[in-house]
Amino acid sequence: MTTLKNDLLLRTLRGEKTERTPVWMMRQAGRYLPDYLKLKDKYSFFERVQRPELAAEITIQPVEQVGVDAAIIFSDILVIPQAMGMEVQMVEHKGPILPDPIRRASDLDKLRVPDVIESLGYVFEALRLTKKTLDGRVPLIGFAGAPWTLLCYMVEGKGSKTFDVAKAFCYTQPETANLLLQLITDTTIAYLKGQAAAGADVIQIFDSWGGLLGPEDFEALSLRYIRQIVAALKGHALLIIFAKGAWHSLEEMAATGADGLGIDWCIRPAMARQLAGPRVALQGNFDPAKLLSPIPVIRKEVRAMLDAFDGGPHIANLGHGILPNVPVDHARAFVETVKNYAYEPAE
Amino acid sequence: MTTLKNDLLLRTLRGEKTERTPVWMMRQAGRYLPDYLKLKDKYSFFERVQRPELAAEITIQPVEQVGVDAAIIFSDILVIPQAMGMEVQMVEHKGPILPDPIRRASDLDKLRVPDVIESLGYVFEALRLTKKTLDGRVPLIGFAGAPWTLLCYMVEGKGSKTFDVAKAFCYTQPETANLLLQLITDTTIAYLKGQAAAGADVIQIFDSWGGLLGPEDFEALSLRYIRQIVAALKGHALLIIFAKGAWHSLEEMAATGADGLGIDWCIRPAMARQLAGPRVALQGNFDPAKLLSPIPVIRKEVRAMLDAFDGGPHIANLGHGILPNVPVDHARAFVETVKNYAYEPAE
Numbered sequence: 061m062t063t064l065k066n067d068l069l070l071r072t073l074r075g076e077k078t079e080r081t082p083v084w085m086m087r088q089a090g091r092y093l094p095d096y097l098k099l100k101d102k103y104s105f106f107e108r109v110q111r112p113e114l115a116a117e118i119t120i121q122p123v124e125q126v127g128v129d130a131a132i133i134f135s136d137i138l139v140i141p142q143a144m145g146m147e148v149q150m151v152e153h154k155g156p157i158l159p160d161p162i163r164r165a166s167d168l169d170k171l172r173v174p175d176v177i178e179s180l181g182y183v184f185e186a187l188r189l190t191k192k193t194l195d196g197r198v199p200l201i202g203f204a205g206a207p208w209t210l211l212c213y214m215v216e217g218k219g220s221k222t223f224d225v226a227k228a229f230c231y232t233q234p235e236t237a238n239l240l241l242q243l244i245t246d247t248t249i250a251y252l253k254g255q256a257a258a259g260a261d262v263i264q265i266f267d268s269w270g271g272l273l274g275p276e277d278f279e280a281l282s283l284r285y286i287r288q289i290v291a292a293l294k295g296h297a298l299l300i301i302f303a304k305g306a307w308h309s310l311e312e313m314a315a316t317g318a319d320g321l322g323i324d325w326c327i328r329p330a331m332a333r334q335l336a337g338p339r340v341a342l343q344g345n346f347d348p349a350k351l352l353s354p355i356p357v358i359r360k361e362v363r364a365m366l367d368a369f370d371g372g373p374h375i376a377n378l379g380h381g382i383l384p385n386v387p388v389d390h391a392r393a394f395v396e397t398v399k400n401y402a403y404e405p406a407e
Numbered sequence: 408m409t410t411l412k413n414d415l416l417l418r419t420l421r422g423e424k425t426e427r428t429p430v431w432m433m434r435q436a437g438r439y440l441p442d443y444l445k446l447k448d449k450y451s452f453f454e455r456v457q458r459p460e461l462a463a464e465i466t467i468q469p470v471e472q473v474g475v476d477a478a479i480i481f482s483d484i485l486v487i488p489q490a491m492g493m494e495v496q497m498v499e500h501k502g503p504i505l506p507d508p509i510r511r512a513s514d515l516d517k518l519r520v521p522d523v524i525e526s527l528g529y530v531f532e533a534l535r536l537t538k539k540t541l542d543g544r545v546p547l548i549g550f551a552g553a554p555w556t557l558l559c560y561m562v563e564g565k566g567s568k569t570f571d572v573a574k575a576f577c578y579t580q581p582e583t584a585n586l587l588l589q590l591i592t593d594t595t596i597a598y599l600k601g602q603a604a605a606g607a608d609v610i611q612i613f614d615s616w617g618g619l620l621g622p623e624d625f626e627a628l629s630l631r632y633i634r635q636i637v638a639a640l641k642g643h644a645l646l647i648i649f650a651k652g653a654w655h656s657l658e659e660m661a662a663t664g665a666d667g668l669g670i671d672w673c674i675r676p677a678m679a680r681q682l683a684g685p686r687v688a689l690q691g692n693f694d695p696a697k698l699l700s701p702i703p704v705i706r707k708e709v710r711a712m713l714d715a716f717d718g719g720p721h722i723a724n725l726g727h728g729i730l731p732n733v734p735v736d737h738a739r740a741f742v743e744t745v746k747n748y749a750y751e752p753a754e
């Protein structure tokens with residue numbers, strides 16, 4: 061096993077004091093990088109995801125070109141529904157389409173809990189290849205969607221602002237919803253253990269649509285299943301939960317034993333710390349749209365964010381994925397400002 | 408002036424104890440009601456908004472058919488950009504399109520601060536006609552979009568999940584953004600004073616996209632202008648601010664002197680009360696998607712919501728607009744459960 065040259069992220073997640081704040085960006089591997097766009101012109105989305113040499117190349121681009129402190133494997137949360145037997149189409153400018161969504165109990169018969177090595181081995185291969193190519197430069201992050209977020213797509217069949225079809229499914233057929241969530245959870249646990257075995261040092265659970273649920277529903281439809289995943293991954297990898305908008309359950313998320321919690325820009329860091337308690341690392345929370353500001357404004361605002369996270373372990377990140385139209389030098393300004401924070405005089 | 412037979416909403420907003428919790432539903436006039444859909448088949452969206460007899464008929468439908476404790480005038484927040492000189496198209500299933508959006512300082516030259524009687528007199532006429540037809544049965548609510556939410560549409564030119572174009576406009580051209588927000592604010596104040604003069608007892612400010620901003624930006628781009636509106640309306644009408652998702656600024660919103668604050672279903676009522684303080688009425692916060700649940704579940708969940716709002720003035724409402732596919736008897740179950748709350752034995 062290669063010793064990591066930069067293990068800031070891992071030490072922060074373990075609650076250790078570090079010489080500076082580690083930084084990475086959600087969706088850092090992808091759409092705003094010109095070298096990624098060249099690959100996008102040549103290969104379809106699922107070719108890029110499924111061919112380990114392409115996924116590894118895309119994963120490493122931001123490490124080399126933007127200087128982040130961690131790599132996150134280039135993949136997609138919808139590989140799980142795909143492996144469970146659903147068709148997933150990626151439509152440019154429209155997002156994912158699942159043409160044959162789950163709507164009733166009998167639809168579950170179409171799903172399988174797959175052998176993850178058989179159906180998702182390409183992700184493990186991409187992780188192994190990335191790990192080898194990184195050669196200990198930075199840690200490697202694997203990920204999966206939270207069961208609730210995957211249910212949203214599997215039932216709604218497409219993206220949505222409010223996922224009303226998915227919510228109505230849960231409210232009118234709660235037993236079927238729970239069966240589906242448990243199937244997804246079981247698959248996800250096997251998948252993430254495989255990712256850890258293939259070299260992922262850290263796992264992030266993306267609950268992109270957690271914020272659509274009130275606190276009681278978040279517990280019943282999301283956290284209950286995330287808790288199983290966190291427990292199963294203990295000892296396999298460090299774990300971060302990012303449930304966008306679900307600030308109301310930070311205390312409950314911290315109580316799962318997760319090592320880190322992602323937060324978006326709509327909660328003040330001091331409030332997040334108060335809710336989450338002193339132990340867990342907080343990750344975030346720069347407004348991605350602010351990376352469109354002029355660079356001097358970005359530098360000023362990033363320093364203000366770092367000031368606000370004073371006290372308790374912190375991983376600098378955006379509050380959601382980086383936008384496609386962010387100039388690369390703006391992304392670099394974000395990363396560099398974090399790295400230089402301790403050394404620059406305050407304004 | 409007609410004496411109101413049911414003034415529960417007004418007394419609750421004034422902080423008085425009432426015999427029961429008043430109830431109405433955002434978007435109650437419209438899309439889930441069969442009688443509305445008949446008018447929709449016959450008249451275009453702007454015909455329904457601009458013809459006072461149609462707007463009044465639609466406004467009163469839920470009072471008669473669902474039994475709500477207030478009427479809210481049938482209109483649209485985008486009548487303001489329209490009155491300021493912008494073209495607004497309503498495209499079925501796609502939402503609003505503003506084909507010539509604001510993108511730079513020179514685009515402001517195309518806008519005017521309109522004479523509201525000339526350009527929006529049809530709203531005042533609809534309010535007067537509604538007031539007369541209601542004949543004191545329930546109070547009448549007028550409304551406007553918050554300046555920030557209107558800027559979102561005027562700059563983005565259409566609906567969006569994240570309004571990145573609008574946000575980038577504010578982050579790269581802050582002076583122009585502030586000029587635009589002030590123009591909208593000035594127009595809105597004149598418009599809302601006109602609504603109060605035409606019979607609106609209560610005004611609600613809808614900041615549908617306030618939740619896209621972090622706390623500092625919400626202050627700079629939204630609350631700063633809402634504050635002007637609240638101050639200008641004092642003595643003209645009671646005022647409710649509903650900034651969806653902006654729970655982080657409940658304290659600051661209460662400090663504007665508003666009489667009521669809307670909250671969505673992602674914040675626990677006790678937390679909202681703690682943040683907002685004891686004075687202001689809280690309005691909400693039933694998840695609109697839950698109205699798709701079976702009626703016994705609706706009744707149970709509505710009672711749980713009312714239990715959770717115990718302590719401090721409360722107006723029962725949804726946490727966002729009612730969905731088009733809600734059966735009318737489900738909407739009625741929501742309203743009736745609130746009305747019968749005190750009289751039913753707890754489960």
